[in-house]
Each structure stands twice: as C-alpha cells, then as structure tokens.
Amino acid sequence: MSRLKTLAITSPKAWVTMTAPVRLEMLEALRLLGPCAIADIASMLDRPADALYRHMDKLVRLGAVRELEQRKVGRRLERTYDVVADHIQPGFRDGGSKAANQAYDHTVKVICKIAGRASRDAAQSGQLKFSAEARTLAAMVHHGWLTPAEFARARGLIVELQALLGAGRRRPDARLYVIASMLLPVVRKRGARRARVGASSSSSVVGVAPAASAGRSVRSPRSTPSRRAT
Numbered sequence: 295m296s297r298l299k300t301l302a303i304t305s306p307k308a309w310v311t312m313t314a315p316v317r318l319e320m321l322e323a324l325r326l327l328g329p330c331a332i333a334d335i336a337s338m339l340d341r342p343a344d345a346l347y348r349h350m351d352k353l354v355r356l357g358a359v360r361e362l363e364q365r366k367v368g369r370r371l372e373r374t375y376d377v378v379a380d381h382i383q384p385g386f387r388d389g390g391s392k393a394a395n396q397a398y399d400h401t402v403k404v405i406c407k408i409a410g411r412a413s414r415d416a417a418q419s420g421q422l423k424f425s426a427e428a429r430t431l432a433a434m435v436h437h438g439w440l441t442p443a444e445f446a447r448a449r450g451l452i453v454e455l456q457a458l459l460g461a462g463r464r465r466p467d468a469r470l471y472v473i474a475s476m477l478l479p480v481v482r483k484r485g486a487r488r489a490r491v492g493a494s495s496s497s498s499v500v501g502v503a504p505a506a507s508a509g510r511s512v513r514s515p516r517s518t519p520s521r522r523a524t
C-alpha cells in the first residue's frame with residue numbers, strides 16, 4: 295500500500311501524544327527506512343527494541359503508522375510497519391487556540407530536545423568538528439524581520455533542505471545527520487505591543503516544526519546580529 299502525500303492531525307491532544315520525543319524519532323526512522331521492523335528502527339535510533347513496542351502501538355492507534363505483513367527472520371516472525379503519509383502535519387480546527395499553540399510549543403521543545411541529545415552524543419564521541427578540512431557541525435540562531443511573503447519564502451527553503459536530507463540513502467560515503475529547524479515569531483514583552491498569534495502554517499512533522507504567523511510587529515532599521523557556529 296502506498297503512502298499518502300499528507301496526513302493532517304486535527305486534535306492538538308493527539309498531536310502532542312504523537313510527537314513525544316521517542317515517537318517523533320520513530321516516525322523519522324520509518325520515513326527514512328521505509329517499511330521495516332522495530333528491530334530496524336531500534337538499530338537506527340540506537341535504542342533497545344523492547345522499549346519501542348509500546349510507542350509503536352500508540353502510533354498505530356493514532357493512525358500515523360500502519361501495520362504491514364509479517365516477515366520471517368530466521369525461525370521467528372516479525373511485524374513490519376510504515377508511516378501512513380510522507381508528511382504528517384497539524385490541521386487543527388482552530389489553529390490559533392490556546393490548545394493549538396501549546397501543541398506547537400510542545401513540538402518545538404521536542405525538536406530541541408532531540409537535537410540536544412544528538413549533539414551531546416556526538417560531542418562525547420568526539421564527532422563534532424569545526425575545521426575547514428573536516429567540518430561536521432553547522433548551527434545558527436538569527437533574528438530578522440519578515441513580511442508574510444518573505445516568511446513563505448524562508449519556510450520554502452527549510453522544506454527544500456528537508457527534501458535534500460530525505461532524498462539520501464545509506465551510502466559508503468554518507469553519514470547520518472540531523473537538522474532541527476524552526477521559524478517562529480518573537481514576542482516582545484517590554485516596550486512593544488504583544489503580537490497576536492494567528493493561524494499556523496502547514497508543515498511536516500519530520501524536519502520542520504509548526505510555526506505560527508504573527509501580527510504586525512514594531513520594525514527596526516536593521517536586524518539583530520546572528521549568533522552562529524557555521
């Protein structure tokens with residue numbers, strides 16, 4: 295059975311349940327590996343397989359993952375799974391509600407947690423390199439002003455980068471990387487009127503975090519300098 299192109303999750307509560315850190319990583323693994331067994335997912339995530347079964351059951355009940363046929367491995371049978379759609383995104387009935395915004399915030403925090411875990415493990419094994427000859431790290435935070443059209447363009451570049459990573463497969467000269475991307479409004483709490491959060495933009499659950507569009511903000515003649523490690 296082929297995947298859907300997009301699956302929209304309409305309940306903020308279901309979205310939060312689906313995007314628990316381990317489950318979000320499992321969805322990513324399925325997206326990259328294609329139909330596979332829990333043992334394959336555990337190998338990619340470097341986690342014990344026994345700890346993933348209950349999370350897989352939850353993803354199946356939520357409708358994000360479907361069970362496929364069983365396959366024989368040695369003397370035993372193992373169930374294979376696949377994601378229902380290439381892109382899973384929020385499609386809440388009221389995208390600007392408190393519950394929706396809490397769900398978006400939860401997702402951003404989970405993405406940061408996953409990236410932080412990957413950075414910690416890479417640093418502990420000496421894999422973070424920042425020399426011109428062998429660089430493995432690119433990171434930055436940057437503030438700037440965007441019009442709605444410019445926001446759409448910036449988000450398109452993030453989606454394009456996601457597609458670049460998603461198109462890769464295991465090759466002798468390639469290694470696994472993770473990118474944590476988000477583009478969201480900054481709310482000033484001093485000296486400026488708070489921006490009203492509006493409807494969310496559509497995005498994939500893997501690779502691109504949900505971002506809400508902001509109302510009119512106070513403009514400045516220049517952007518805040520970025521702090522980067524690139």
